[in-house]
Amino acid sequence: MATKPDIEQIAGFYQPAESDQILRYFQQEHDWPENRYRYSGRQFVLPRLQTWHADANIRYSYSNNLLETRAWTPLLLAIRTKVELFLANSFNAVLVNYYRDGEDHVGWHADDEPELGKQPLIVSLSFGAERRFEFKHKLSSKTGSVVLSQGSLLIMRPSFQHLWLHRVPKTHDVCAGRINLTFRQVVI
Ligand SMILES: O=C(O)CCC(=O)C(=O)O
C-alpha cells in the first residue's frame, strides 16, 4: 500500500499578476449564490461560497443536489483549456470555492463520489491567500499537509482519493480571500 499521497503541486502555473486578476474577477464579478440552504426541513450554512459548472449533458449529485449546474463562463473555459493542455487530460466539470476569510473552510472528505468513476483525477487551482491543505490516511494514522500557493496547480491522482481524506481547515492567520477551482471528469 502506498504510504505517501499521490499529489503534486506545480507552483506558478499562473503568474502573480494574472492570478491577482483572476482572484479579483471571482471576488467582484462572479455570481455567488446564498450559502444558506434548507435541506430535509433543516437550515444549514456552508462555510464557504460555491458554484458548480459542467458540460450540458452532465448530471452530478454533488452535496445532495444543493448546487445548481451552471454553464461554463468564458474565464472558466479559458482556465480549463490551459489545464487540459498542460495535463493532456479533459475535464467536464469544475467546482468553484470561495473562502472569504480564514473562517471559511472545508471539512474532511474524499472526492470519491461514484459519478467521478473509479480512477478520479482531480486538479485544483488556487488564487489569493495561501491556505494549508491537510490530508490524513483513511486506515493508518499518517497525516500531512501542503501550503497551496497563489497560482499553483495541485494534481491529485486517483489513489489520493482512494487512500486519503483532505480538508482546508479554519485559520486565524489568514484574513484575505482565496479562490479554489477543482476540475473533475464526471463519468456519464
Ligand atoms: O480549497 C481547496 O484547496 C480544496 C477544495 C476541495 O477539497 C474540494 O473542492 O473538493
Ligand SMILES: [Fe+2]
Ligand atoms: Fe476535495
